[in-house]
Amino acid sequence: MARQALPPAATPPDLIRNFCIIAHIDHGKSTLADRMLQITGVVDQRAMRAQYLDRMDIERERGITIKSQAVRMPWEADGTTYCLNMIDTPGHVDFTYEVSRSLAACEGAVLLVDAAQGIEAQTLANLYLAMENDLTIVPVLNKIDLPSAQPEKYAEELAGLIGCDPSEVLQVSGKTGVGVEPLLDEIVRQLPAPQGDADAPARAMIFDSVYDTYRGVVTYVRVIDGSLSPRERIEMMSTGAIHELLEIGVSSPEPKPSDGLGVGEVGYLITGVKDVRQSRVGDTVTTARRGATTALGGYRDPKPMVYSGLYPIDGSDYPILRDALDKLKLNDAALVYEPETSVALGFGFRIGFLGMLHLEIVRERLEREFDLDLISTLPSVVYDVRLDDGQTVTVTNPSEFPDGKVSAITEPVVRGTILAPSEFIGAVMELCQSRRGTLRGMDYLSPERVEMRYTLPLAEIVFDFFDALKSKTRGYASLDYEPDGEQEADLVKVDVLLQGDKVDAFSNIVHRDKAYAYGVSMATKLKELIPRQQFEVPIQAAIGTRVIARENIRAIRKDVLAKCYGGDISRKRKLLEKQKEGKKRMKMVGSVEVPQEAFIAALSQDTGAVEKAKK
Numbered sequence: 001m002a003r004q005a006l007p008p009a010a011t012p013p014d015l016i017r018n019f020c021i022i023a024h025i026d027h028g029k030s031t032l033a034d035r036m037l038q039i040t041g042v043v044d045q046r047a048m049r050a051q052y053l054d055r056m057d058i059e060r061e062r063g064i065t066i067k068s069q070a071v072r073m074p075w076e077a078d079g080t081t082y083c084l085n086m087i088d089t090p091g092h093v094d095f096t097y098e099v100s101r102s103l104a105a106c107e108g109a110v111l112l113v114d115a116a117q118g119i120e121a122q123t124l125a126n127l128y129l130a131m132e133n134d135l136t137i138v139p140v141l142n143k144i145d146l147p148s149a150q151p152e153k154y155a156e157e158l159a160g161l162i163g164c165d166p167s168e169v170l171q172v173s174g175k176t177g178v179g180v181e182p183l184l185d186e187i188v189r190q191l192p193a194p195q196g197d198a199d200a201p202a203r204a205m206i207f208d209s210v211y212d213t214y215r216g217v218v219t220y221v222r223v224i225d226g227s228l229s230p231r232e233r234i235e236m237m238s239t240g241a242i243h244e245l246l247e248i249g250v251s252s253p254e255p256k257p258s259d260g261l262g263v264g265e266v267g268y269l270i271t272g273v274k275d276v277r278q279s280r281v282g283d284t285v286t287t288a289r290r291g292a293t294t295a296l297g298g299y300r301d302p303k304p305m306v307y308s309g310l311y312p313i314d315g316s317d318y319p320i321l322r323d324a325l326d327k328l329k330l331n332d333a334a335l336v337y338e339p340e341t342s343v344a345l346g347f348g349f350r351i352g353f354l355g356m357l358h359l360e361i362v363r364e365r366l367e368r369e370f371d372l373d374l375i376s377t378l379p380s381v382v383y384d385v386r387l388d389d390g391q392t393v394t395v396t397n398p399s400e401f402p403d404g405k406v407s408a409i410t411e412p413v414v415r416g417t418i419l420a421p422s423e424f425i426g427a428v429m430e431l432c433q434s435r436r437g438t439l440r441g442m443d444y445l446s447p448e449r450v451e452m453r454y455t456l457p458l459a460e461i462v463f464d465f466f467d468a469l470k471s472k473t474r475g476y477a478s479l480d481y482e483p484d485g486e487q488e489a490d491l492v493k494v495d496v497l498l499q500g501d502k503v504d505a506f507s508n509i510v511h512r513d514k515a516y517a518y519g520v521s522m523a524t525k526l527k528e529l530i531p532r533q534q535f536e537v538p539i540q541a542a543i544g545t546r547v548i549a550r551e552n553i554r555a556i557r558k559d560v561l562a563k564c565y566g567g568d569i570s571r572k573r574k575l576l577e578k579q580k581e582g583k584k585r586m587k588m589v590g591s592v593e594v595p596q597e598a599f600i601a602a603l604s605q606d607t608g609a610v611e612k613a614k615k
């Protein structure tokens, strides 16, 4: 057990151990990964910076891992030098698919649990994923340096969950490094070596692919059978596309070219491809000549779960937004978009996201990296609408909801797992019921902690459910969910009309029981946000032709000169000029002038937005 020089590439499989660290968010996965890099000597002390593996600025700022990365580390145990490949996985539900691909590249997983928090919802979700992939689980409690750590209690909980003895649960601190060396020894001892047929045609699974400005797409692979060498051309099995291999190598953690990758090895490929969608996570790579004929299982196209319209606040920024999306797409295979026009907001794009975190990240990157100011419309899930004539329409934008006779609507549902202290069972049930949830089962992990399983409509949980759950359980509950098909539901489209004209950006698809509440809240918000006009403006919320809520904005002409009695003509002129300038920032909806800010505030989920806009 000590630092060693890196063995050459083409390490025999029995000296390789491929593992990942799985944990609930913030349980310290990145910190532990950093400590392993340091202890195995692959990153020297001076180059070490916090969260070495999280490269993107946004990742480091938010302290979350979005893209997984792989690192090769040497480790000596019982006089033999082993090659450990550590695959870092993202921890958020939006990226579950990437987690499951990373798991499929490993033989074992370190299941990391915060010794002051215990098991949380994503601990369970990730554990189940790992078990489905037949991985060997090494249970570990982290943060044992914390004064609030309760290692005995949680070792028992963890042991109960995976069916081992509490004494087999390792205890570490990623922060101080305590227990990390014994953990590396255990990884070598407990994990099986990779198995594969060295003489078979090459098959390697893509578990990550990232866009690098200088090198193009870097594809991370795990070789299952055969080998890949730098002189060969490769084929992507899902598309049949053939690429030249410009470089092949391993990361430790900086990229190092090697003369090939054999069975069980993890490394990267560079082909000069400029678009990550040509090198998709889950796909199988083989050689162009004498390649494999059956791909490895598990490839799946990333499927957007949430759609939202993004519009530039300044309409002339539209071409910049289009170019920016084209650039982001190079690095994000899950991003889909198409141009869209809105009567109220002008030209923009309808964009599909994996979830709300994905939406926030994309929006933040667009605003930050491309200096854009954007309005996003109310996010919507994907509905299937069956019409009376038997036709089915897929709706991702409420304003496109068909007006004809609808016979049924289906909405996506998820299987949600909620973990909470048992004193909050009532509060959690009440919340889930108000979100149209159905209880599927309940288990006690310990006398004071309970796991509750629900089927819930995606639309009810994707936006603000987590915040509501946290506030009802004083922050103690955790949530994980995965798609679980569709269900029929009694949904309606609510339109918002200004003086009889529909404002497309405010249309929303909601459950019939919640339609009234949505209508009233929009009408009240808009009444506060839209300035008085020279004529009376009715604001209506309607389902089809039936009006369900109404407010009036009384008529008045805003006389900007009112404050300006007395003679100074130049001051009056200035004020009139200013009024004209302000009008440019107005959008016309029929004959009603609506300030840009009113749209932003009305579409914002933030409850303080209306107050801010009024100021």
Ligand SMILES: Nc1nc2c(ncn2[C@@H]2O[C@H](COP(=O)(O)OP(=O)(O)OP(=O)(O)O)[C@@H](O)[C@H]2O)c(=O)[nH]1
Residues within 6 Å of the ligand: 023, 024, 025, 026, 027, 028, 029, 030, 031, 032, 063, 064, 065, 090, 091, 092, 142, 143, 144, 145, 146, 172, 173, 174, 175, 176
């Ligand atoms: N005291 C103490 N704090 C720790 C330890 N390990 C991690 N932390 C802290 O816990 C917080 C979360 O750690 P991360 O390593 O970012 O957690 P993570 O699981 O990688 O988070 P995601 O990447 O978002 O899933 C950070 O503030 C760390 O400084 C530890 O062993 N002891």
